[in-house]
Amino acid sequence: MILAILETAKQAISEASWETITAACDLAQKTNDSVTALLIGREVRALAPTLSGVSTVLVAEDPQLDSYIPEAFAKIVSEVIKQKSPQIVLAPGTETGNDLMARVAARLGLGLATNCTEFHLTRSGEGQGEVRVTRSNWGGSLLEEVEILSKPILLTLQPHAIPAHAAAGPEPAIEALSPTLTAKEFRVRVKELLRSEKKGISLTEAKIVIGGGRGLGSAEAFKMLEELASLLGNAAVGATRVATNNNWRPHSDQIGQTGAQIAPDLYIACGISGAIQHMVGCKNSKKILAINKDAEAPIFQRADYGVIGDLHQIVPALIAELKRVKGA
Amino acid sequence: MKVLVCVKRVPDTGGGFKLTPDGMRVDTTNVGFAVSPHEECAVEEAIRIIEKHGGSSTVLTLGPPAAGEQLREAIAKGITGAILVEAEDYESWDPAATAQAIAETVKPLGFDLLLFGNESADTCNYQVGVRVAHLLELPCVTGIKALEIQNGKAIAKRETKDGWEVYEVTLPAVFTVKEGINTPRHPSLRGIMSAKKVPIEQKRVTKPAPQLVRKALKKPQEGRQLEILGQGPEAVPKIVEKLRELGAI
Ligand SMILES: Cc1cc2nc3c(=O)[nH]c(=O)nc-3n(C[C@H](O)[C@H](O)[C@H](O)COP(=O)(O)OP(=O)(O)OC[C@H]3O[C@@H](n4cnc5c(N)ncnc54)[C@H](O)[C@@H]3O)c2cc1C
Ligand SMILES: Nc1ncnc2c1ncn2[C@@H]1O[C@H](COP(=O)(O)O)[C@@H](O)[C@H]1O
Numbered sequence: 098m099i100l101a102i103l104e105t106a107k108q109a110i111s112e113a114s115w116e117t118i119t120a121a122c123d124l125a126q127k128t129n130d131s132v133t134a135l136l137i138g139r140e141v142r143a144l145a146p147t148l149s150g151v152s153t154v155l156v157a158e159d160p161q162l163d164s165y166i167p168e169a170f171a172k173i174v175s176e177v178i179k180q181k182s183p184q185i186v187l188a189p190g191t192e193t194g195n196d197l198m199a200r201v202a203a204r205l206g207l208g209l210a211t212n213c214t215e216f217h218l219t220r221s222g223e224g225q226g227e228v229r230v231t232r233s234n235w236g237g238s239l240l241e242e243v244e245i246l247s248k249p250i251l252l253t254l255q256p257h258a259i260p261a262h263a264a265a266g267p268e269p270a271i272e273a274l275s276p277t278l279t280a281k282e283f284r285v286r287v288k289e290l291l292r293s294e295k296k297g298i299s300l301t302e303a304k305i306v307i308g309g310g311r312g313l314g315s316a317e318a319f320k321m322l323e324e325l326a327s328l329l330g331n332a333a334v335g336a337t338r339v340a341t342n343n344n345w346r347p348h349s350d351q352i353g354q355t356g357a358q359i360a361p362d363l364y365i366a367c368g369i370s371g372a373i374q375h376m377v378g379c380k381n382s383k384k385i386l387a388i389n390k391d392a393e394a395p396i397f398q399r400a401d402y403g404v405i406g407d408l409h410q411i412v413p414a415l416i417a418e419l420k421r422v423k424g425a
Numbered sequence: 426m427k428v429l430v431c432v433k434r435v436p437d438t439g440g441g442f443k444l445t446p447d448g449m450r451v452d453t454t455n456v457g458f459a460v461s462p463h464e465e466c467a468v469e470e471a472i473r474i475i476e477k478h479g480g481s482s483t484v485l486t487l488g489p490p491a492a493g494e495q496l497r498e499a500i501a502k503g504i505t506g507a508i509l510v511e512a513e514d515y516e517s518w519d520p521a522a523t524a525q526a527i528a529e530t531v532k533p534l535g536f537d538l539l540l541f542g543n544e545s546a547d548t549c550n551y552q553v554g555v556r557v558a559h560l561l562e563l564p565c566v567t568g569i570k571a572l573e574i575q576n577g578k579a580i581a582k583r584e585t586k587d588g589w590e591v592y593e594v595t596l597p598a599v600f601t602v603k604e605g606i607n608t609p610r611h612p613s614l615r616g617i618m619s620a621k622k623v624p625i626e627q628k629r630v631t632k633p634a635p636q637l638v639r640k641a642l643k644k645p646q647e648g649r650q651l652e653i654l655g656q657g658p659e660a661v662p663k664i665v666e667k668l669r670e671l672g673a674i
Binding site for chain 2: 233238288407
């Protein structure tokens with residue numbers, strides 16, 4: 098049996114969880130196995146019948162589980178694994194999914210391969226063969242193939258690695274679980290939620306993102322990128338780690354391995370060398386235009402369009418021209 | 426307060442990865458070393474907490490003797506002590522093994538606060554901090570971007586899509602830190618000089634059996650064809666034309 102751990106948000110199955118179901122069903126088909134899904138929360142039962150392609154849905158409901166409670170969820174998953182003995186356990190490789198599965202793996206003393214992108218299961222002859230997975234390293238800049246020796250196999254799936262597709266099939270059987278939870282499982286829990294005001298277009302939603310790096314030279318120079326962004330309409334300004342570490346921009350503007358992952362139609366990189374840890378955050382941009390004074394800068398190997406020269410001359414000239422064109 | 430912060434030595438590759446001929450490792454010839462930005466922020470957080478509340482801070486790494494470089498960098502910024510858990514082959518240690526060795530080493534030392542990066546820069550396992558917390562039976566919050574200590578309690582914040590989750594846990598506790606929690610300082614010249622004199626405590630542990638074994642590293646495909654639009658401000662008309670073509674204006 099393959100156990101798929103699902104996440105819910107606002108009374109719905111999350112996108113990453115649909116991807117997890119897809120991956121679990123694909124694996125089950127290859128290994129001639131079935132998929133059992135696990136839903137945990139205060140009121141999640143109503144979601145179970147929608148999970149076609151899955152043979153059984155385990156529902157662990159408890160009035161106290163109104164949000165993700167790490168140790169309580171980990172205890173429930175660990176107990177399900179002990180009782181149902183799945184061959185493989187797959188969860189979304191989201192922040193919550195990785196947190197949960199790390200706790201489950203620790204409780205059960207098992208290995209865990211996080212953020213997998215591909216699965217290679219070979220069943221040679223009798224018993225089980227080798228289990229290998231490909232997982233993301235360096236935030237996705239490199240891929241690592243690992244063999245997993247511990248059993249059952251615990252995995253999380255890199256979000257967006259496998260597109261979710263609806264699996265046809267009869268409505269799944271539903272089995273209610275009654276978790277036993279103690280105060281210990283609630284020592285880590287959210288005490289309060291603070292809402293933050295959204296201002297402007299967010300980096301991850303903008304159709305055009307303009308990024309600034311060391312070449313900008315100052316916080317002041319970013320005003321130029323703001324102006325360019327406002328001329329281009331649905332655009333946001335981002336930055337490299339050099340710019341955030343110099344306090345030219347807040348960290349929330351950082352694009353890259355330890356910042357935001359963006360996928361706009363166009364990314365305009367100004368004064369950015371093109372370090373892999375930055376590029377891994379913008380590699381899903383449809384087009385990348387780079388402005389850099391150094392023709393040898395690595396960014397030119399990772400861009401679609403290049404302009405060689407001083408951004409402090411090029412950007413103002415571009416702004417002037419856009420104003421002229423727009424005014425005309 | 427006794428604060429521990431764990432860092433991992435990784436190649437600081439910048440422009441691109443070169444793999445060793447066997448495809449098993451990143452080629453580190455002519456490459457510097459660093460720690461993850463998350464861990465730099467964890468180091469900074471440890472220093473700030475001790476500056477505010479008093480006590481001691483210790484940086485720990487499991488790695489080769491050369492990783493003393495990363496420990497001294499942390500000391501140069503203001504960390505007061507260092508532990509090197511010797512493991513020449515640390516790259517082949519899986520997260521469970523690393524966590525076990527760290528937990529074994531720090532258990533007798535009685536830290537009040539243990540800080541980790543949210544994930545290591547190279548292998549991004551998202552596990553070592555959580556596993557250490559489990560082995561020491563301590564509460565753990567992952568991926569925090571704010572931390573405050575008050576009367577034996579830690580108030581930590583985790584950023585979500587529409588705001589912040591606030592957690593309050595009793596110390597001792599474990600936190601895994603994300604970049605953005607603070608802006609790390611640069612070491613002072615004096616700090617760099619005095620860091621050379623701080624002794625590094627060396628520890629040895631037996632390597633636990635691995636559960637994950639690396640078989641290969643590979644580069645994902647990158648496929649963009651560069652078109653140079655021109656040089657300097659003379660390229661502006663070409664840029665505008667391209668922006669039009671792309672529907673940006
Ligand atoms: C584990 C890890 C995670 C990291 N995570 C991130 C991350 O999330 N995001 C991130 O950005 N970085 C990250 N980094 C840092 C990354 O490796 C680079 O150091 C950083 O991206 C470089 O920023 P930069 O391009 O602004 O600066 P530089 O590399 O210094 O490049 C500046 C560029 O500007 C050009 N330039 C200078 N002046 C001008 C001018 N007047 N006109 C035009 N061009 C000019 C130069 O030719 C040069 O190419 C990470 C590093 C590590 C080790
Ligand atoms: N070899 C190591 N030595 C010390 N700390 C480590 C080591 N590996 C991982 N860590 C710590 O554990 C965190 C999470 O690592 P990982 O589980 O590999 O993503 C890192 O950010 C470090 O703080």
